[in-house]
Amino acid sequence: MRVLVVEDDALIAEGVVAGLAAQGFDARCVRDGASAQAACVDEDFDALVLDLGLPDTDGLALLAALRAQGVAMPVVVLTARDAIEHRLAGLHGGADDYLVKPFDLRELAARLHAVVRRSRGRAVPQIQAGPLRIEPHSGLAWLDGDPVALSRREIDVLVHLADARGRWVAPEVLHERLYGLDSDVGSNALNVHIHNIRRKLGTDAIRSERGLGYRLGWEAA
CATH class of the missing domain: 3.40.50.2300 (Response regulator)
Known part of the structure; x- marks a missing residue:
């Protein structure tokens, strides 16, 4: 490496x-x-x-x-x-x-x-969800055809939510998928990534509901 x-x-x-x-x-x-x-x-x-x-x-x-x-x-x-x-x-x-x-x-x-x-670890070559297109392997993303800069962790969040196919993903499940069971990363780190994604893609990009968690704001193709 x-x-x-x-x-x-x-x-x-x-x-x-x-x-x-x-x-x-x-x-x-x-x-x-x-x-x-x-x-x-x-x-x-x-x-x-x-x-x-x-x-x-x-x-x-x-x-x-x-x-x-x-x-x-x-x-x-x-x-x-x-x-x-x-x-x-x-x-x-x-x-x-x-x-x-x-x-x-x-x-x-x-x-x-x-x-x-x-x-x-992203085997899917491309994800399309509403106006958002992501190439998980390269880490590149576009919104309405315009390039948008997303960090690897932000890409991970979106990929996991797209994989859920409209189902709600609990915060602890999403945190585990991002950081693993043995990580000492604080729970606020996930909130930071969610905030950044909404700032870059719009508030509708990720929906949240107390007691349910998060889901992608657009349906993944």
């Missing part, structure tokens, strides 16, 4: 690359946002490990720019910003996972495997 590590601290960068290599990853490191954008255009990676404190740009601004360019690979944010506001900002910005420094390299490796596994 090829991973691009964007980290400006040389000592941390070397440790992450060496640690991921020991876990069987092919990791390459760049130290700033401009180099990261160039690498994402010129090379193919399975996942991105992104530090937020870069010398030439904020990591979240870089993430937004990559998503706008159609870069859909899963992203794990790696940062010392541990406040809940920072975690929510990362999820709002299109990250698929969030790991706070200091961290265990085994956990980083496990999270990378998880986000890549989710991104590759």
Whole structure:
């Protein structure tokens, strides 16, 4: 698995690359946002490990720019910003996972495997639901024919709801499908993804009902 590590601290960068290599990853490191954008255009990676404190740009601004360019690979944010506001900002910005420094390299490796596994686990080539069209494998989406930038987790939410074929999906079921039984991700993370989807696609994209859960606002073809 090829991973691009964007980290400006040389000592941390070397440790992450060496640690991921020991876990069987092919990791390459760049130290700033401009180099990261160039690498994402010129090379193919399975996942991105992104530090937020870069010398030439904020990591979240870089993430937004990559998503706008159609870069859909899963992203794990790696940062010392541990406040809940920072975690929510990362999820709002299109990250698929969030790991706070200091961290265990085994956990980083496990999270990378998880986000890549989710991104590759979409066998359906295309989903059409009302004005929304999604290519789950590529992570690309269109609304009324216009491209719309969705994170991998947002794509996961929509795919799971489309698979339900109009049935209500309980929040705990959707949370389990996104994060697994052993994850310590807070329940508010799901609310963040739902909010982002409605902001990008419209409030009717996902319907909710107390005691029932969520369902897609349009019928999936």
